[in-house]
Amino acid sequence: MFQYRSVLAQIRRGASDRELARSHAMGRRKLAEFRALAAMQGWLDAEAPLPDEAQIAAALEPAKQAASTVSSLESHRQRIQEWLEQSVPATAILAALKRNHGYPGSYSSLYRMIVSIRGETPPAATVPLAFAPGEAAQVDFGAGPKLLHPDGSVRRTWAFVMTLCFSRHQYVEFVWDQTVATWLGCHRRAFEWFTAVPRRLVIDNAKCAISKACIHDPVVQRAYAECAEGWGFRIDPCPPGDAPKKGIVEAGVKFVKMNFLPLREFRDLADLNAQACGWVMNEAGQRVHGTTRQKPLTLFELDRAHMLELPAVAPDLGTWHRVTVHRDCHVAHERALYSVPFTLVGKTLWLRATDTAVFVYHEHQLVATHRRAQRPGERVSVRDHLPPEAQLFFAHDRAWCLQQAREIGTACAELIEQMLTDRILERLRAAQGVLRMRDTYGAERLEAACARALLHASPFYRTVKTILAGGYDRQPLSVAELGHVHAPGARFVRSAQLLFDPDAPRH
Missing domain, CATH: 1.10.10 (Arc Repressor Mutant, subunit A)
Structure with missing residues (x-):
């Protein structure tokens, strides 16, 4: 209180608020409040005596409460x-x-x-949102019951709920996951259920729809943006942390949980969705809604009249994924492999997957198109995507080798057939190597070399190459070779009787 009395004395002597603030006696805001209090109490009159500290304290401090009320x-x-x-x-x-x-x-x-x-604390004021017929629908996921998955495990199901904001009519579908593909598929089936498309969809910031949530500039999933463009609706994500902006569908999800799921039994996912469809049409759609005070199916006729018409051809929806090209010239998607040109090994590409096909893009250019794999682990390849040496190897298969050998000659065909029918060793590379010798020595010399190798019962790549390199294919066959020295036949000079008879003459 001494400080207040000192400041009051300086004010009565004509000191300004700026001078007092510079002297650090009191802040300017506090000075203004104290000057107003002093003027109200009549303390600024220089002729009147200064008030004592008790008077100043009584004027400044609020009245004390009784101890029993605190x-x-x-x-x-x-x-x-x-x-x-x-x-x-x-x-x-x-x-x-x-x-x-x-x-x-x-x-x-x-x-x-x-x-x-x-x-x-003053209560927060709320304003209910009003929607015109066909203007908007709200979409959300909610937890469903646990059911036996086809893989044998018990899994949680999820309820996809789309509620029309004007009529409160719903589309309800239970699914196994919340992936982008599931999200897009549920939208397509919901529009077919309504036989029309809402002009605007109010959604939450789920990862399957929004890549980056932001109150001003949200980033929409590329696949979901294509879906909106194809069906003609606009995406309206809620501000982050502001769920009341989509309170209609929040109440719709709660209504499904509290009124449809209890006291029901479901055999599988198909049975669950069949019961949900009947419940929407026979119970939820026929009740008098607590807000609109009318039946949702009655208002739906007006709602549908103002919604967008379904396109003549449903958009081919696909999901986008970033993939990296492996050293084997393939990219992986959902545990299946798809080939791309070998020049893109190590690069990051964009893959677009639809229900029936897969498209791979590099810098906005389509570089590969494949049918969709039917099972995990399947490899879908195009031979032209492989390196040249790999293309040659896969092109020169067994059938090709036999065909080329027949064009060269019968001896070459017989030698190649013996090589490929080896029951112990895989000799496809050796057969390809023998056929490549035609480019160096010609078909006539290769045929002669194969014939000589067969006479020696040696159908090997090394044998044919040695014959050609030494020019032995140009030499006439000797008597020993003509007699099939290495071929099956008489192998001994003496007979068995002479060999084992002790009295037989020895030479």
């Missing part, structure tokens, strides 16, 4: 208010006060303090 939790008011802002339950607050601060009071005292704090 809550024992008054010292914890700020702490309790912060916990309430964090949505901490009252029972947890009472336990924390007793545990950490030694509070001996009861829950009733805490309850009165909470009522007092909330009474001082």
Whole structure:
């Protein structure tokens, strides 16, 4: 109070607020408030005596409450208010006060303090959103029951719910996941269910729809943007953390959980969706809605009249994925492999997958098109995508080798056939090597070399190459070769009787 009295004396002597602020006696805002209080109390009159500190304190401090009216939790008011802002339950607050601060009071005292704090906080004002017929629909996922998956495990199902904002008519479908492909498929089936397309879809910021949530510039999934363009609707994502913006579908999901799922049994996913379809048409669509006070199916006729018509040809929806080209000239998608040109090995590409086909793009250029693989692990390849040496190897298969050998001659065909029918060793490369010798030595010399190798019962690549390199194919066959030296036949000069007879003459 001495400081206030000193400042008041300087004010009465004509000191300005700026001078007092520069002297650090008091801040300018506080000075303005104190000057107004002094003027109201009549303290600025220089002829009147200065008020004492007690008078100044009485004018500054609020009136004290009686001790009996002050809550024992008054010292914890700020702490309790912060916990309430964090949505901490009252029972947890009472336990924390007793545990950490030694509070001996009861829950009733805490309850009165909470009522007092909330009474001082003005309630947030809300404005219900109104929608014209056909203007918008709201979409969301909700947890469904657990069912037996086709792979044998028990999995959680998810309810896809699209609710028309004007009529409150719904489309409900239960699915196994929330992937982009499932999201797009549910949209297509919902539009076919309504036989029309809403002009705007209010959605949450799910990853299957929005890549980056933002209140001003959200980034839409590429596949979902194509879906909106194909069907003609506009995407309206809610601001992050502002679920009431799509309260209609939030209530619709809750209605499905509370009114459809309880006290029902489902054999499988198909049975679950069949029951959901009947429930929407026979129960949910025929009830009097609590907000519109009319039946959703009755208002739906007006809703559908203002919605967009279905396109003549349904858009071919696909999902986009970033993929990297492996060293084997293939990219992987859903555990299946698809070939791309070998010049793109190591690069990152974009893959677009539809229900029937896969398209691969590099810098906005289509580089590969494949049919969709039917099972995980399947390899879908185009031979032209492989390196030249690999193309040659796969092109020169067994059938090709036999065909080329027949064009060269009968001896070459017989030698190649013996090589390819080896029961122990795979000799396709050796057969290809023998046929490549035609480019160096010509078909006539290769045929002669194969004939000589067959006479020696040696159908090997090394034998044919040695004959050609040494020019032996140009030499006439000797008597020993003509007699099939290495061929099956008489192998011994003496007979068995002469060989084992001890009295036979020895030479």
